[in-house]
Each structure stands twice: as C-alpha cells, then as structure tokens.
Amino acid sequence: MKLHNSYTNKVEDFTPIEENKVKMYVCGPTVYDFxxxxxxxxxxxxxxxxxYLKFKGYDVTYCRNVTDVDDKILKKADKEGKTPEEVSQYWYKQFESSMKALNTLKPDIEPFATKTLGEMISIVKDLINKGYAYEAEGDVYFRVKKFPQYGCLSKQPIDQLESGARIEVGDIKEDPLDFALWKKDEKFGYKSPWGVGRPGWHIECSAMSRKYLGKTIDIHAGGADLIFPHHENEIAQSECANGCKFVNYWLxxxxxxxxxxxMSKSLGNFLTIDDLLKKYDANTIRFFILTNHYRMPVEFSxxxxxxAQAGVKRLLNAKQTKINEDLDITTTAEYNxxxxxxxxxxxTSKALAVLFELTNKANKDEKDAFTILFKLASVLGFTFEKPTLSAEELSSAVKHVSEKLGKEFASMEEIIAFRKEARDAKNWDVADKIRIALDEVNIVLKDSKEGTTWEIK
Incomplete structure (x- = not known):
C-alpha cells in the first residue's frame, strides 16, 4: 500500500511501526457551530x-479529538450567556449526529481537550525545563528558533517565515515566530503552574495523540489548511518534548x-451537512467526494x-441477490x-470504476457479482437499500402463504400475528410451515425484542 506523505511530498510504501497494527490520529472538530x-x-x-486499513487486516486504533476549549467557543458562550461546556456539548451532539447521518464510523477513541489538561500541562512543563518554552506574564510560548527543523512540513524555512513576521505593540513574546502553548485567561481558565489559563490549540493534539497512541504514531491526517501552522507546531512541540519522531506519515x-x-465559515460561503442532507442522501455526498482524488480540490455545485446523485443511483441500484457469506472475494479479479x-x-475514483463493472455484472445475473459488489462498496462506506416488493409482488407472496397453510391472510402483518399465536401456543409445526412458505418467496422473518419484521433475502 502506498500513501502520499506530506512530510516528504512523496508517495511512499506504507509500513506501520508495529506489524499489522496502525495508530492513526485525525484532527477533529472545534465544536461551536454546524x-x-x-x-x-x-x-x-x-x-x-x-x-480500508481494517479491510486489509490491520488492527487499527483511530483517535479523533474534539476541541471543546477555544476562542470561538468562548465567544459564543459569552454572547449566548452560556458556559463553554454547554456550548461545546450541544454542538458536539450536532456534529455526532451529522457524522452518523453520513455513515462515518465512530473513531475508537474520541477524547475531549478539556479531559486531557493534565497531559498538556505535563508537556508544557517538560518544554520549559528543556529550554524550548518560556513563561511570560501568565502565558507560555514555544521558542521556534530552538527547533531548527521548524518549517519541515510546510516547506517554509525559518528565515523565510521570519521575514514576514512582525512584533505587535505590547507583544510579550521573545520572538514574533513563537507560538502559545498556554494562554492566561482568568474568566474561562483552568489552574496551572503559570496561573489560571487555558491551552493553546496546538498543544491539545500533541497531548491527546501522546496519551492515547504513544509518542510516535503511524498516521496523522487532516485538512490541507492544517499543515501550517497547526501541524507544523505539533511536530515542533511533540518532538522537542518527547525526543523522538512524532509522525511517520502525514496525510x-x-x-x-x-x-x-x-469553503469555510470565515468566508461565509459554506453549506452545512444538515442542509445538504435535506436535498441529497449520504451515499450521494460520499460519492461526490470519492469521485475526486482526496488530495485534489473539489468544486461544489x-x-x-x-x-453524483445519478451516478450513485446507477451504482447502488444493482440487482440484489442473497449475499454469499461463504465466498472468499480475495480470489476474484474484481477484488484484486x-x-x-x-x-x-x-x-477511490478508480475503485468506483471497479464497482460500476460489478453493478453491470450483477444486472446480468452473473454469479456472486452482487456479493462482491456489496462487500467492496461497504469498504467505501456505501449502504444499499434493502430490496422491496411492489404491491403486486407482496400480494402474490401473501397469497402463496395462504395457499400453503390453507388459511386466508390479507397482509404480511396478519401472517406475522398468526405465527406469533402459533409460537405462543408452542405449535411449532404451523410456525415452521409459515417459515418454509415465506422462504419459497424469498422472504425471511427477523425476530427481536421489539417484535417481528420481514425482509427480502
């Protein structure tokens, strides 16, 4: 497997630190809006x-943080007369709902910044003790020039950055390039060795990735807008504090x-996920995103x-057949x-082409084509609607069961109710006859605590 590493700006073979195990960190949301x-x-x-990593057999630990302490959150809390916790918890629930609606898997670990303050303070103390950071009037700053490799990710040498830096009036930093590890804040702050304050944005991710994944991780991913300064600063503070490489693959x-x-909130030209889902389903949004290579910009219209809606409809409207759970798809040409x-x-665009070919084969009734399509499409996060029966087909199925049991039924609901009566009376012969009759018309019953439902096999 090859991945583009932003650190080297090359597509490289992916080799995890520990065989068959992958530690993956993604910068998560700052929860203050949709x-x-x-x-x-x-x-x-x-x-x-x-x-895909799990599909390939890796044991993946996926950590995605939640930033619940930030200037934007505090500003919103102040404006609405709420606590920062109330604001962040409300918007986290909105975010969680949006991610679920988009059919994204929940990360294995989803830490909140405010729950990792001890780790942040510990790293800041280490950086001060090693001479990489200093306290100034309740703030703590990182000495950028103490880390000669600074700019390695964004490909911006320190002297180039220095030429564009300016010291503002009242600036208490030793150097304009230095960035905040801790900010004095007596109104919305937390106790620390430097007084009441709150963490800088960059230290949060360094602390959470170290606490939950270790000092060196396999993959760190996020949007391209985070390369500088966020990820650049993460590298500097993590490698200086830990004395080792921070990340092997930056994506x-x-x-x-x-x-x-x-598209961004600051420019006011954004479309919320909730608004999009009122017009397009999750499969359409996912298809729109995956038809383009992940590193390239994609123009919304x-x-x-x-x-995308038409494309995904064609892809997922394949003729459905019963999934062959025993099929080893790794032996198929489409899998390869x-x-x-x-x-x-x-x-992903090339992978989608493989899925389209499988749809064509499924529609021609080629053996196991739908099984392969179903399993590969799920790797990309697509979901198939369960096949349904037309009113005429359903009526025919009900008539078939009526004839087999010698009893007139008007609907599937009546059949299910009659089966329940038979089971309650321990009349297993009748219940079994219903099951066999339904199986003959490719209908299976599903029993649960909530009751019994039916679906097409």
Missing amino acids: AHLGHARCYITWDVLYR HNGFVTINKEK DEALSS QFVEAMDDDLN
Missing part, C-alpha cells in the same frame, strides 16, 4: 482510510471550493451533486482490481 461540506470531505476521506485532504474559493486502486494512494 459542520459543513468541507468537514464532511475531511471526515469521509479518513473514514474510508480507516475502513492531508484537499479543500472543497465554491466559486473557486475554499448543485450540478455536481445532481450528477479494487485493492490495486486503493493501494495506489487511495485512488
């Missing part, structure tokens, strides 16, 4: 990577653009989404083609 399509692209992209997804501009595409730096 998530938009740009966020959807990021989290769907890394959801697909997570699914970044491209922007969603609208009218050729990056209603025309593009409508095209799919893996070849995905191993090539997650070439």
Whole structure:
C-alpha cells in the first residue's frame, strides 16, 4: 500500500511501526457551530482510510479529538450567556449526529481537550525545563528558533517565515515566530503552574495523540489548511518534548471550493451537512467526494451533486441477490482490481470504476457479482437499500402463504400475528410451515425484542 506523505511530498510504501497494527490520529472538530461540506470531505476521506486499513487486516486504533476549549467557543458562550461546556456539548451532539447521518464510523477513541489538561500541562512543563518554552506574564510560548527543523512540513524555512513576521505593540513574546502553548485567561481558565489559563490549540493534539497512541504514531491526517501552522507546531512541540519522531506519515485532504474559493465559515460561503442532507442522501455526498482524488480540490455545485446523485443511483441500484457469506472475494479479479486502486494512494475514483463493472455484472445475473459488489462498496462506506416488493409482488407472496397453510391472510402483518399465536401456543409445526412458505418467496422473518419484521433475502 502506498500513501502520499506530506512530510516528504512523496508517495511512499506504507509500513506501520508495529506489524499489522496502525495508530492513526485525525484532527477533529472545534465544536461551536454546524459542520459543513468541507468537514464532511475531511471526515469521509479518513473514514474510508480507516475502513480500508481494517479491510486489509490491520488492527487499527483511530483517535479523533474534539476541541471543546477555544476562542470561538468562548465567544459564543459569552454572547449566548452560556458556559463553554454547554456550548461545546450541544454542538458536539450536532456534529455526532451529522457524522452518523453520513455513515462515518465512530473513531475508537474520541477524547475531549478539556479531559486531557493534565497531559498538556505535563508537556508544557517538560518544554520549559528543556529550554524550548518560556513563561511570560501568565502565558507560555514555544521558542521556534530552538527547533531548527521548524518549517519541515510546510516547506517554509525559518528565515523565510521570519521575514514576514512582525512584533505587535505590547507583544510579550521573545520572538514574533513563537507560538502559545498556554494562554492566561482568568474568566474561562483552568489552574496551572503559570496561573489560571487555558491551552493553546496546538498543544491539545500533541497531548491527546501522546496519551492515547504513544509518542510516535503511524498516521496523522487532516485538512490541507492544517499543515501550517497547526501541524507544523505539533511536530515542533511533540518532538522537542518527547525526543523522538512524532509522525511517520502525514496525510492531508484537499479543500472543497465554491466559486473557486475554499469553503469555510470565515468566508461565509459554506453549506452545512444538515442542509445538504435535506436535498441529497449520504451515499450521494460520499460519492461526490470519492469521485475526486482526496488530495485534489473539489468544486461544489448543485450540478455536481445532481450528477453524483445519478451516478450513485446507477451504482447502488444493482440487482440484489442473497449475499454469499461463504465466498472468499480475495480470489476474484474484481477484488484484486479494487485493492490495486486503493493501494495506489487511495485512488477511490478508480475503485468506483471497479464497482460500476460489478453493478453491470450483477444486472446480468452473473454469479456472486452482487456479493462482491456489496462487500467492496461497504469498504467505501456505501449502504444499499434493502430490496422491496411492489404491491403486486407482496400480494402474490401473501397469497402463496395462504395457499400453503390453507388459511386466508390479507397482509404480511396478519401472517406475522398468526405465527406469533402459533409460537405462543408452542405449535411449532404451523410456525415452521409459515417459515418454509415465506422462504419459497424469498422472504425471511427477523425476530427481536421489539417484535417481528420481514425482509427480502
């Protein structure tokens, strides 16, 4: 498997630190408002990577943080007369709902920044003790020039950054390049060795990745807008505190653009996930994102989404047959083609072409084509609607059961109710006859605590 490493700017063979195990960290949301399509692209992209790594047999630990202490959260709390906790908890639930609606898998670990303060303070203390950081009037700053490799990820040498830096009036930093590890804040702060304050944004991810994944991790991913300064600063503070390499593979997804501009809240040109889901389903949004290579920008338009809607409908409207659970799809040509595409730096557009070919084969009743399609499509996070019967087909199925049992039924509900009576009376012969009759018309009953439902096999 090959992945594009932003650190080297090369597509490299992926080799995890520990054989068959992958530690993966993704920068999560700052929870103060609705998530938009740009966020959807990021989290769907890394959801697909997570699914694919597991599909390949890796034991993956996927950690995605939640930033619940931030200037934007505090500003919103102040404006609405709420506590920061109330604001962040409300918007986290909205985010969680949006991710579920998009069919993204929940990360294995989803830590909140405010629950990792002890780790942050410990790292900041280490950096001060090693001379990489200093306290100034209740703030703590990182000495950028003490880390000569600074700029290695964003390909910006320190002298180049220095030429664009300016010291503002009242600036208490030793150098304009230095960034905050801890900020004095007596109103919304937490106790620390430097007084009441709160962590800088960058230290949060360094602390959470170290606490839950260790000092060196396999994959760190996020949007391309995080390369500088966020990920650059993470590298500096983590490697200076830990004395070892922080990340082996840095992965970044491209922007969603609208009218050729990056979609963002700051520009006010964003579309929320909730608004999009009122018009398009999750499969359509996922298809729109995956038809483009994850590193390339993707231009949003209603025309593009409508095209994706038509494409995914054609893909997922394959003729459905019973899934062959015993089939080893790894022996099939389509499996090899799919893996070849995905191993090539997650070439999802090429992988989709394989799925379309399987749809064509399924529609021609080729043996096991739908089983292979179903299993490979799930790796990309697509969901198939369960097949349904037309009113005429359902009436025919009910008539078939009526004839087999010598009893007139008007609906599936009546059949299910009659079966329940038979089971309650321990009349297993009648219950079994119903099961066999339904099986003959490819209908299976599903029993649960909530009752019995039916579906097509």
